[in-house]
Structure formats: structure tokens, C-alpha cells
Amino acid sequence: MRWLKTAAKTVLLGALAFGLAAGVGATDLPKSYFFALLLSVALCPGLLGFAGARLSLGALPTLIGINFLPVVMALDQRFHLGQPTSFGWLLGSFVFAWAGWRLGKRSLPG
Numbered sequence: 001m002r003w004l005k006t007a008a009k010t011v012l013l014g015a016l017a018f019g020l021a022a023g024v025g026a027t028d029l030p031k032s033y034f035f036a037l038l039l040s041v042a043l044c045p046g047l048l049g050f051a052g053a054r055l056s057l058g059a060l061p062t063l064i065g066i067n068f069l070p071v072v073m074a075l076d077q078r079f080h081l082g083q084p085t086s087f088g089w090l091l092g093s094f095v096f097a098w099a100g101w102r103l104g105k106r107s108l109p110g
Contacts, residue, residue, distance in 0.1 A: 009055045010064055017048050017066050045093040046100035053104025062101050063094060 024044065029035045045066065052062025 006057065006061055009057050010061045013048065013052050013055060013057065013062065013066065016051055017044075020044055020048065041089055041093045042096045045097035046103075049097035049100025049102075050104040051100075052097075053101045053108065056108075059098060059101055063097055066097055 021044075024030060024039055029039060048066045049062055052066070055062075
């Protein structure tokens with residue numbers, strides 16, 4: 001039954017990632033290449049990693065829950081960063097997601 005709880009939290013984190021991508025897409029920030037990269041590679045993955053830690057997910061379910069960062073994929077369609085999204089951008093976003101996860105784990109009591 002524990003795997004079902006982990007799966008539900010992973011789906012919840014994926015939904016949060018899509019919600020965050022929709023929220024970012026509704027602003028004017030993605031129109032700037034610099035802010036688009038900052039949001040998609042650093043800020044959003046870090047925030048989602050932190051949320052995964054707060055949901056008590058492990059590092060791997062958290063990275064899976066981010067679902068290869070829909071923010072990066074949406075921006076790839078807009079700016080053609082690479083078809084498919086280049087491994088370097090994904091790797092960079094995973095580093096920030098992991099750092100957010102570590103920060104979230106540290107801030108948990110106990």
C-alpha cells in the first residue's frame with residue numbers, strides 16, 4: 001500500500017508541475033529568453049524539488065514527478081532550444097530540482 005501512496009504523491013507533484021507551467025505561461029516572463037531559461041532550468045525545478053521533499057517523496061520519485069519538466073518542454077517549443085530538449089538543459093534542471101529537494105529535506109523537522 002505504501003507504493004500507492006508514493007504513486008499518488010508523484011502524480012500530485014506532476015500536476016503541480018503542469019500547474020506551474022501554466023502559471024508561468026500566463027505571464028510575460030517566458031517572452032524573454034533569459035527569464036525563460038532562469039524559470040525553466042533553475043527556479044521552477046528548484047521549487048518542484050522542494051515541494052517533492054515536503055511531500056515526503058524520495059529523490060527519484062520527485063524527479064519522476066516533475067515529469068521531465070513540462071516547463072522546459074514548453075519553452076523548447078517556443079524558442080527551439082533543441083529538438084528534443086537538449087540533455088544539457090534537462091541535466092541542469094535536474095541539478096536544481098535535486099538541490100531544491102535537499103533543501104526541502106533539511107527544512108523538515110526531525
